[in-house]
Structures are given as C-alpha cells and as structure tokens.
Amino acid sequence: MTISAGATGAGIIGIEAGATGLEFSSGERVDFDPAGAPADLLQRIADGVPYVRVVDGTSEVIESVGLYASMVAEAIRGRGVAEPVALAVPGWWPPQVVAELANALAGLGVYADLVNDAEAAVAGYQASIEPLPDTVAVVSLRSRLTSLVVVRDCATRPRAVPSPRLVSSEGGEHLDAAVLQHLVRGLTDLGDEIDVTSSETLRAAREALEQCRNLRETLSRSAMASVQPRLPGAERKLLLVRSELDELADPWLEAILRMLRTAIEQSDEEIGAVLLTGGLAVMPVISQRLSADLGLAVHVPDDLRLTAARGAISLHPGPRRRPSGLRSWWHKLRPPHSAHGAEAPPGSGIPTRASALVQR
Incomplete structure (x- = not known):
C-alpha cells in the first residue's frame, strides 16, 4: 500500500512514533514486531542505554536509537510513504536524542522533520476541537509509560518548555x-x-x-x-x-497526580489546563479525578489515535531540499553532549538514569 502526501490534504504526511508502532495521519497504523525490541526501548534511547540481544547463546550489543530508527524506517518504507514527512517523537526526549534519531533515520535514507509530540498534540487538538489556554500540561497515557510535558504559546506556535519534563515507567x-x-x-x-x-x-x-x-x-x-x-x-x-x-487504577492515578503537582510547582509558566493524549485517556475516571483534585480543565481529543499525527502536519516547516552525503543538514541539529553512559553536567537536562519517575 502506498500512502500519498495528498492523503492528508496538506501535501505532508504526519506520523506519530510510539513504543509499539506508528500512527499515520491517513488513519493507518503499523505495529512493530514485539519480539524485535525491549519494552523499555524509548527510555533506553533517552538514557543512552544500549540493548543487549541474546540469540542462541550469543550476545549482541545494539545502540538503542539505531534499533528504533531501523524499526521506524522499515515501517515508513513498507507503506510507500512519499515525502515530506512530519514525524512526532516523544516530547520528553532531550533535544540531542531527537537529533540522534534524525541522523540515524537519514543514514537509512528516511528524511523527516522530527517534531515534539506534545506540541503536535496541542496543534492537533486546537485544529479540530477548540482553543486551549496559553500554557497546558500535556499528559501522555501510553501502554508502556506515562509522561508529562508543559507546552506554552498554544495560541500561536506551541512550544514545549525545557523543564519540567517527567516520565514514569508505568502505563x-x-x-x-x-x-x-x-x-x-x-x-x-x-x-x-x-x-x-x-x-x-x-x-x-x-x-x-x-x-x-x-x-x-x-x-x-x-x-x-x-x-x-x-x-x-x-x-x-x-x-x-x-x-x-x-479502584485498580487508583495507584496509577495517584502517580499521575504527583506528576502534575510537580509540574505545577516547578513550571515557570502558570499551567491553565491539562491535555490528555494516548489510548488510556478514554477512561472517564482519569479526567474526572484530575479535574476534581487539581481544579483545572481537562481536555481529551475526540480522536486520540490521530491527534498528534495530524497536529505534526501543521508544525512541519514546509518543503526543503533533500540532504545529500554524510554531512547532511541533520548533523547541524546535533548539539554537543556527554557520551552515552557518562554523567551529564548538573542542570543540563540530559537524563542519566531510568527510574519509576524521573525528570527530563
């Protein structure tokens, strides 16, 4: 099957990249092979932790970002997606990780503009439903993790603030x-x-x-x-x-509330509302509980599957010349940072460990 850019009505394909597969703005979903990667691959990518694959008693150390890039590239090529592509990636990833993924994809012949999925969710929600306050907390409720990113300037061009960015390994x-x-x-x-x-x-x-x-x-x-x-x-x-x-969800809900309270306390911007994304956002108890405990409006998109993928389209900068050679424009995105496994400097925003709840 070929997905043409015209399918979006904007000349651009929007894609949301998750832990288990890709959501296309055309409505199609492509699942990754569940046996091909560890369940915590997105966290490994953020923390620079490789994946050790053992086959027939032989171990192989695989760079996590390279593994994920190959999965994404295979899914995109397998659906015959035409350029240009706007790819929404986890909003809690630090910028240098996003740049590494862009480089890895370019090395595989897939050129996409990578956008923050929290920004994309805000753009998609506002385009299809209603305006949001100037600053919102975007809470992503996924199968394998829960994350929070604060997004400001919602009325103009949504921008994720560098801190706080929080992620929990429960989903x-x-x-x-x-x-x-x-x-x-x-x-x-x-x-x-x-x-x-x-x-x-x-x-x-x-x-x-x-x-x-x-x-x-x-x-x-x-x-x-x-x-x-x-x-x-x-x-x-x-x-x-x-x-x-x-009742079974109550411990998880308490963790989400702790996340939001932390974000409210640490954010330099006054958070005016909460936007829920991810499949679990359909549970009524989540929006009810968050609104009652925090006194904030809680917004839930009508189409949770496609909000970020379609929102990514509006954040795409437009057509550009395909990069060529190893020194492509993607390499300009790579800021200097500590080597994987090294201790990042204090306040750098570079995560150095995985835990049940860590600040990005």
Whole structure:
C-alpha cells in the first residue's frame, strides 16, 4: 500500500512514533514486531542505554536509537510513504536524542522533520476541537509509560518548555496486569483451580492480557462488562463494573497526580489546563479525578489515535531540499553532549538514569 502526501490534504504526511508502532495521519497504523525490541526501548534511547540481544547463546550489543530508527524506517518504507514527512517523537526526549534519531533515520535514507509530540498534540487538538489556554500540561497515557510535558504559546506556535519534563515507567500494560490478577483472584475465590506457576498458564497469560485490555476499553464506555479469561482452569465468566477498574487504577492515578503537582510547582509558566493524549485517556475516571483534585480543565481529543499525527502536519516547516552525503543538514541539529553512559553536567537536562519517575 502506498500512502500519498495528498492523503492528508496538506501535501505532508504526519506520523506519530510510539513504543509499539506508528500512527499515520491517513488513519493507518503499523505495529512493530514485539519480539524485535525491549519494552523499555524509548527510555533506553533517552538514557543512552544500549540493548543487549541474546540469540542462541550469543550476545549482541545494539545502540538503542539505531534499533528504533531501523524499526521506524522499515515501517515508513513498507507503506510507500512519499515525502515530506512530519514525524512526532516523544516530547520528553532531550533535544540531542531527537537529533540522534534524525541522523540515524537519514543514514537509512528516511528524511523527516522530527517534531515534539506534545506540541503536535496541542496543534492537533486546537485544529479540530477548540482553543486551549496559553500554557497546558500535556499528559501522555501510553501502554508502556506515562509522561508529562508543559507546552506554552498554544495560541500561536506551541512550544514545549525545557523543564519540567517527567516520565514514569508505568502505563496501560501495568493496569492490564492488575486487572488480570483481580480476575484470577475472583475465579479462585469461586473455586476455579488456576495454577499461576504452571508454564501452560504463563503461556496463556499473553492472550488473557489482551482480553484485559479489551475489557478495560469496554469499561471506559460502559458501566459493566463480562469476561471469561482464557486461562487453564478458568471455567466461569465474571461480571465487572467500572468502579472495580477505577479502584485498580487508583495507584496509577495517584502517580499521575504527583506528576502534575510537580509540574505545577516547578513550571515557570502558570499551567491553565491539562491535555490528555494516548489510548488510556478514554477512561472517564482519569479526567474526572484530575479535574476534581487539581481544579483545572481537562481536555481529551475526540480522536486520540490521530491527534498528534495530524497536529505534526501543521508544525512541519514546509518543503526543503533533500540532504545529500554524510554531512547532511541533520548533523547541524546535533548539539554537543556527554557520551552515552557518562554523567551529564548538573542542570543540563540530559537524563542519566531510568527510574519509576524521573525528570527530563
């Protein structure tokens, strides 16, 4: 399939790059091979931590940004995307990491203007729904992480401020695991014999987690839903109500609230609202809880999948000449920074470690 630039109506293709795949402004999604990279690849890229792949007893050290670039390039080329391309990348990444990815993509023959996905989300939301206050906190609720970036100048050209930028290593997959554990406890209480230590059960858990994700999405729209986990020994169908999901999500919600309070305290700009992005933003309890606890308006896009990809189009600088040779214009984007693994200077904004909650 070929995706033409005309599909966007603007002569530009917008793409949002995430941990598990790419979202195209045309509405198409391309998933990455889940076995091809670690679940924490985006964090590894930010921290300059390589990926060690072990195959048949032989280990191979792979530069994380190069691995991700190859995944993105393959997905873009595989869909026959025509230039120009506006690629929205994680807004909490420091600038030198974005420059490294741009260089790596250019080395693979893919030339794209990389834009901050928080800025793109603001642009996309305002283009399709309504204006936002001058400064907002963009909270991205993803399957493998949760992040926060403060964006200012929303009325003109959205700009992400350098600090604070926060990221947590918990996301929707952790909530799905909590839902599965809740279901297993319910089944065993009713007498079903489920051996959670057996290899057969562990193999079946991946499919059961997919059921939990679907259940979570259903409960975001409905007050109740039923499910029979596809696990060895599970013989009953369980009925869950939304309040059970909300209770399971409470620790994660508390972490999001801590993020926002930290951003409000540390930001030089007065945050006027919260913009939620990512698939988990559809959960009603999130916007309700944040608004009630913080006293801020919480905005949720109508089309969470495509808001950033389409917003990236409006941030694209326009056509430019394709770079040639190794010393392309992409290299001008690379600011000096410490080598991977070295301690970054204080206040540089360069992350040096991964943790449950770190400031970028």
